[in-house]
Amino acid sequence: MHRRTLSLAGLLVALVSVAASAQERVVGSESRTGKCGGAGEPSIVWDGVATDLEATPKLVGPAQLPAYPKSMYRDNYVGRILLSFVIDTAGAVVPGTVQVVESNDQAFSEWGCSVANRLRYAPVKRGGRSVSALVPQPFTFAAHVAGRRPM
Numbered sequence: 433m434h435r436r437t438l439s440l441a442g443l444l445v446a447l448v449s450v451a452a453s454a455q456e457r458v459v460g461s462e463s464r465t466g467k468c469g470g471a472g473e474p475s476i477v478w479d480g481v482a483t484d485l486e487a488t489p490k491l492v493g494p495a496q497l498p499a500y501p502k503s504m505y506r507d508n509y510v511g512r513i514l515l516s517f518v519i520d521t522a523g524a525v526v527p528g529t530v531q532v533v534e535s536n537d538q539a540f541s542e543w544g545c546s547v548a549n550r551l552r553y554a555p556v557k558r559g560g561r562s563v564s565a566l567v568p569q570p571f572t573f574a575a576h577v578a579g580r581r582p583m
Contacts, residue, residue: 464538468530468545476526481518482556482565489519489567493552500573501539511540511573515548521562523553533568544571 504511514534518526530548535541551569555562 464541465532465535468532468548476518476520476529476564480564482558482563485556485565485567488569489523489553489556489565491551491569492523492554494550497547497550498543501543503539504537504573505575507576509573509575511537511571513537513540513544513571515544515569515571517548517567517569518564519553519556519567520564521555523555525549525551526564540571540573 512534513532513536516531516533518529520526525548527549530545532541532544535544548569553567556565557563
């Protein structure tokens with residue numbers, strides 16, 4: 433196995449190009465893409481972040497996610513977001529690295545940004561030791577209003 437790392441500039445270029453192509457795919461929708469606000473600049477060494485993951489790391493927490501926005505509970509609504517962030521060697525999301533790469537709903541984007549720092553993963557291993565990794569995390573929400581019961 434080889435390990436590929438990116439410089440901070442290379443990582444930012446990669447994230448910007450992914451976000452730009454995602455924005456082109458959702459033109460005209462009420463979406464939000466880009467960096468999530470909050471914790472400021474990340475305090476990590478970008479050169480040590482693994483980007484060539486063979487599989488998405490296993491999500492192990494939190495046990496329960498916060499409630500979805502009420503605006504999403506409408507008949508046949510389907511919301512999709514794709515987040516991207518760095519997890520550290522313990523599997524925690526590194527503050528300041530959360531990005532909304534793709535979205536079809538502003539409220540769902542905001543929900544994703546608020547949830548991301550609560551997520552926990554099994555650490556990514558390379559050569560028997562834990563490494564930081566750039567992780568994609570999709571979320572999908574679908575609502576279907578049940579038919580009325582006959583009286």
